[in-house]
Amino acid sequence: MSNSTNILESIKGYQEGLARKSEREKTGSDFTEQKGKTAHEIAKLHPKRLQLKVSDIFDDTASTKTFRFKSMNGVLPPFQAGQYINLYVNIDGVETARPYAISSCPTKRDYYDLTVKLVDGGFVTNYLLNHVDQGQLFSATSPMGTFYHNPLFHGDKLVFLAGGSGGAPARSMIESVLNRGLNMEFHLIYGNSYESDVIFADTFRELAAQHKNVHLTEVISRPTEGYSGLTGHLNAKLIADAVGGVSDKTFYVCGPTPFNEFCESQLKSLGVENKRIRIECNGPPKQPSCLENWPQVVSEQDEVMVTVQGRGEFKAKVGEPLLNSLERNGYRVENACRSGECSLCRVKVIEGEVFNPPEAHLRKSDKDFGWVHSCVAFPTTDIKILY
Amino acid sequence: MNDFDAIVIGAGNGGLTAAVALQRGGAKTLLLERHNIPGGCATSFVRGEFEFEVALHQLSGLGTEDKPFIMRKLFGELGVLDKVEFVQEGELYRMVVLNEFDITLPASWVGIRTTLIENFPAEEKNILAFMTLCEQVTLESFMGVPQARKMNSAEMLNKNCKNFVEYGLRDAKSVLDEFFENEHLKTLLAAYWCYLGMPPKDINFSDLAVMLYAYGVFKPWHVKGGSQALSSALLESFLDAGGEVRFNCSVDKILTEKSSDKPAVKGVRTEFGETIACDHIISNASTVVTFTELLDTPILPAGISQDFKSRDLGTSAFCIYLGLDCTPAELGIKNASTFISNTTDENLMHETMSTMNPPVATMLTCYNVDDPSFAPPGKTQISLLCLQYGSVWEDIPVEKYAETKYEFAQHLINQAEQIFPGIQAHIEEVEVATPLTMMRYLNTPGGAIYGFKQNPEDNLLFRERYDQVNGLHIAGSWQGMGGFQPTYMVGAATAKAIVKKVNAKKAAQQDQVEMANV
Numbered sequence: 001m002s003n004s005t006n007i008l009e010s011i012k013g014y015q016e017g018l019a020r021k022s023e024r025e026k027t028g029s030d031f032t033e034q035k036g037k038t039a040h041e042i043a044k045l046h047p048k049r050l051q052l053k054v055s056d057i058f059d060d061t062a063s064t065k066t067f068r069f070k071s072m073n074g075v076l077p078p079f080q081a082g083q084y085i086n087l088y089v090n091i092d093g094v095e096t097a098r099p100y101a102i103s104s105c106p107t108k109r110d111y112y113d114l115t116v117k118l119v120d121g122g123f124v125t126n127y128l129l130n131h132v133d134q135g136q137l138f139s140a141t142s143p144m145g146t147f148y149h150n151p152l153f154h155g156d157k158l159v160f161l162a163g164g165s166g167g168a169p170a171r172s173m174i175e176s177v178l179n180r181g182l183n184m185e186f187h188l189i190y191g192n193s194y195e196s197d198v199i200f201a202d203t204f205r206e207l208a209a210q211h212k213n214v215h216l217t218e219v220i221s222r223p224t225e226g227y228s229g230l231t232g233h234l235n236a237k238l239i240a241d242a243v244g245g246v247s248d249k250t251f252y253v254c255g256p257t258p259f260n261e262f263c264e265s266q267l268k269s270l271g272v273e274n275k276r277i278r279i280e281c282n283g284p285p286k287q288p289s290c291l292e293n294w295p296q297v298v299s300e301q302d303e304v305m306v307t308v309q310g311r312g313e314f315k316a317k318v319g320e321p322l323l324n325s326l327e328r329n330g331y332r333v334e335n336a337c338r339s340g341e342c343s344l345c346r347v348k349v350i351e352g353e354v355f356n357p358p359e360a361h362l363r364k365s366d367k368d369f370g371w372v373h374s375c376v377a378f379p380t381t382d383i384k385i386l387y
Numbered sequence: 388m389n390d391f392d393a394i395v396i397g398a399g400n401g402g403l404t405a406a407v408a409l410q411r412g413g414a415k416t417l418l419l420e421r422h423n424i425p426g427g428c429a430t431s432f433v434r435g436e437f438e439f440e441v442a443l444h445q446l447s448g449l450g451t452e453d454k455p456f457i458m459r460k461l462f463g464e465l466g467v468l469d470k471v472e473f474v475q476e477g478e479l480y481r482m483v484v485l486n487e488f489d490i491t492l493p494a495s496w497v498g499i500r501t502t503l504i505e506n507f508p509a510e511e512k513n514i515l516a517f518m519t520l521c522e523q524v525t526l527e528s529f530m531g532v533p534q535a536r537k538m539n540s541a542e543m544l545n546k547n548c549k550n551f552v553e554y555g556l557r558d559a560k561s562v563l564d565e566f567f568e569n570e571h572l573k574t575l576l577a578a579y580w581c582y583l584g585m586p587p588k589d590i591n592f593s594d595l596a597v598m599l600y601a602y603g604v605f606k607p608w609h610v611k612g613g614s615q616a617l618s619s620a621l622l623e624s625f626l627d628a629g630g631e632v633r634f635n636c637s638v639d640k641i642l643t644e645k646s647s648d649k650p651a652v653k654g655v656r657t658e659f660g661e662t663i664a665c666d667h668i669i670s671n672a673s674t675v676v677t678f679t680e681l682l683d684t685p686i687l688p689a690g691i692s693q694d695f696k697s698r699d700l701g702t703s704a705f706c707i708y709l710g711l712d713c714t715p716a717e718l719g720i721k722n723a724s725t726f727i728s729n730t731t732d733e734n735l736m737h738e739t740m741s742t743m744n745p746p747v748a749t750m751l752t753c754y755n756v757d758d759p760s761f762a763p764p765g766k767t768q769i770s771l772l773c774l775q776y777g778s779v780w781e782d783i784p785v786e787k788y789a790e791t792k793y794e795f796a797q798h799l800i801n802q803a804e805q806i807f808p809g810i811q812a813h814i815e816e817v818e819v820a821t822p823l824t825m826m827r828y829l830n831t832p833g834g835a836i837y838g839f840k841q842n843p844e845d846n847l848l849f850r851e852r853y854d855q856v857n858g859l860h861i862a863g864s865w866q867g868m869g870g871f872q873p874t875y876m877v878g879a880a881t882a883k884a885i886v887k888k889v890n891a892k893k894a895a896q897q898d899q900v901e902m903a904n905v
Contacts, residue, residue, distance in 0.1 A: 013558075020843075024844075025693050037832060038676060041823065042830070045823060046827055106786075152793055362433070386626075
């Protein structure tokens with residue numbers, strides 16, 4: 001713009017602006033020092049992938065092990081107690097992943113513990129518990145999820161209703177309260193099927209014994225004869241008896257989906273408001289055909305054709321989440337929560353129908369334009385998708 | 388033979404608009420986006436029963452159906468007008484300076500005048516003169532100035548754009564001082580400086596005049612389903628036209644080859660190592676990342692270094708997204724946009740943006756005042772926002788990040804509670820985004836949301852379009868102004884120029900084929 005016939009020079013202030021610009025050109029930075037900085041800053045908190053090595057394996061119970069992961073590529077990012085990482089695995093050539101809550105405390109910065117309980121017929125838990133050794137390498141997402149204490153509205157009286165593997169995030173949250181010296185009351189109500197299969201039983205008992213602000217209520221649903229503790233389910237009466245009044249308390253619920261649903265109904269019957277009930281998501285529905293609005297003409301065992309636009313097609317079971325069948329057939333789809341929440345696994349359904357359960361936290365415009373969360377989407381007809 | 392005529396890097400507003408316009412204009416286009424969803428800033432996320440609008444506060448330039456303006460026309464051309472629903476805000480904004488004044492301006496040019504005169508009767512004459520000036524400067528900047536530039540006629544400029552010549556490039560503060568005595572009135576009229584990120588003394592008067600006039604006459608708007616709905620509609624239009632998109636696919640390198648005078652693009656390499664050839668690349672990434680990281684040339688192309696040296700990094704923002712279990716009425720919220728401040732001193736507000744001190748100015752946007760569908764029945768979606776430079780967050784140790792974030796969020800909530808007590812007690816869902824969150828999702832240095840700092844001399848009148856690499860085009864806030872309307876418009880303008888070139892090349896190739904057949 002050094003052109004002397006520039007008509008803009010008639011505008012008051014134009015020449016002064018040009019002068020300021022040239023002045024800055026002499027002294028300013030050309031931003032080459034910024035090279036790589038943005039990526040570096042992002043990676044400090046949210047690296048896209050962690051490269052992890054199993055440094056230790058602890059046997060917790062007959063059904064459960066804790067895997068300690070250390071970083072192969074720098075410092076592990078921080079997390080908030082209750083968050084999970086999505087662990088990638090390759091099992092017999094199938095690339096898949098599962099999210100696991102971190103059971104170690106956020107103040108321990110040199111490792112993450114993942115505590116994994118065997119699921120009946122579980123493809124990945126079986127692999128992890130029976131085929132993984134110390135020293136093995138994995139990749140994972142950085143910590144994610146919204147299941148954690150939020151000081152803006154959760155207050156300082158926390159009640160955690162854990163079922164089975166729900167003890168994993170509970171441990172991280174309790175230790176976080178203690179290790180950070182937070183002035184909070186923490187009450188864990190821990191439901192398990194068998195006395196012999198309670199994850200972190202000794203740890204929780206010790207913490208409750210040593211710290212005035214930690215309380216533990218253990219409940220067993222299938223007790224052995226002569227068991228003297230509380231038995232049954234975490235119903236309204238049991239919860240009320242354990243914690244006293246429910247007002248001002250925030251309830252965290254984490255366990256298998258039926259456990260979560262039952263606890264939610266019990267808390268609501270006690271008058272606990274929505275905002276004081278935080279439920280961790282827990283995978284796709286196991287029996288989608290039992291849910292409301294399932295199209296009655298199809299059964300979970302039916303097979304449909306899935307066409308991935310421009311790439312290929314394969315047969316899939318109606319009752320298997322679309323993400324899983326995509327992975328099984330070699331299609332790589334980004335994913336993390338695998339429970340309908342994070343939306344990383346969005347795909348667009350161009351033709352055909354899928355069933356979206358209530359777990360699918362779809363955006364309004366996703367519904368308008370046919371985008372679904374493949375981790376909880378079930379193809380109920382032949383479909384064609386794009387992603 | 389190239390794979391594509393054009394590759395668009397990034398599906399933000401500028402990239403999406405460019406991609407749609409390219410594909411609909413006949414250029415075979417590939418859109419690459421590193422995230423899983425289109426939109427960039429123009430997106431939403433779901434927590435519990437709420438879908439939160441991330442970035443759109445007031446869409447400008449749309450006009451009503453009866454009196455459509457430039458953006459309605461553009462969305463029509465892009466094929467999305469029948470895919471989205473717009474919601475008009477009834478008010479321009481409410482501004483509250485604590486213990487000083489509390490005035491709400493309606494979204495009507497006549498209504499603004501009436502309200503201003505009611506509140507500042509002593510300044511009636513000045514108000515009338517100022518509003519006339521705003522109108523004239525706006526019309527001149529949209530019509531007279533571009534015409535005069537096209538004709539390269541200083542005479543036309545001086546004759547048809549008297550007001551712009553006199554006032555357009557003066558700083559807004561000095562013009563307000565010239566017209567008005569009352570400090571409250573000046574602060575009230577300057578509220579939109581926050582959409583530029585620079586205080587009134589550091590913005591061109593024309594930018595303030597255009598915002599006031601355009602919002603007043605063409606109204607502020609929201610989009611049903613949030614700005615994500617507009618982004619998704621644009622993507623839909625792109626796909627309908629035959630465009631190809633890949634999500635979760637970032638670009639590692641822009642590949643160039645030597646040509647006569649300057650480098651020329653030949654394609655991109657993706658994060659998966661795949662090379663894709665094309666004639667044109669439209670980068671919706673920041674210019675800083677585009678030229679210092681993506682471009683494969685060992686040094687910055689000639690001219691870029693000089694341009695960058697005259698730039699500063701722009702502001703980022705700290706934002707809280709709140710889902711409340713009460714209605715707006717229960718909190719006393721009667722209009723969508725409220726500016727809350729402790730002071731009338733905009734320079735203090737701007738200085739505070741470079742610190743971790745509690746913000747002195749907060750913007751509250753309540754999305755379901757004008758349309759209840761923005762929240763579940765009986766509930767409310769609001770956002771609280773303060774501008775803040777990202778660098779202050781880069782210094783915070785990562786293990787202190789979460790607690791620092793909540794502490795800072797508490798300051799904003801405290802400020803909003805002074806006008807609307809009860810917000811915090813009604814929180815059902817909340818998410819907090821810091822400048823580092825903006826950085827994570829936008830991949831901009833410093834988490835900048837409006838591109839480079841909008842210094843007066845960053846106005847497009849002082850700048851040429853980036854053309855230092857043949858075939859490489861920039862579409863987004865880093866090319867000009869930040870915000871929704873400017874980025875949509877720059878995307879469309881960029882595409883228009885490329886479509887011309889692509890079609891000319893195709894015509895030439897067709898001619899050759901026909902010649903060969905003769």
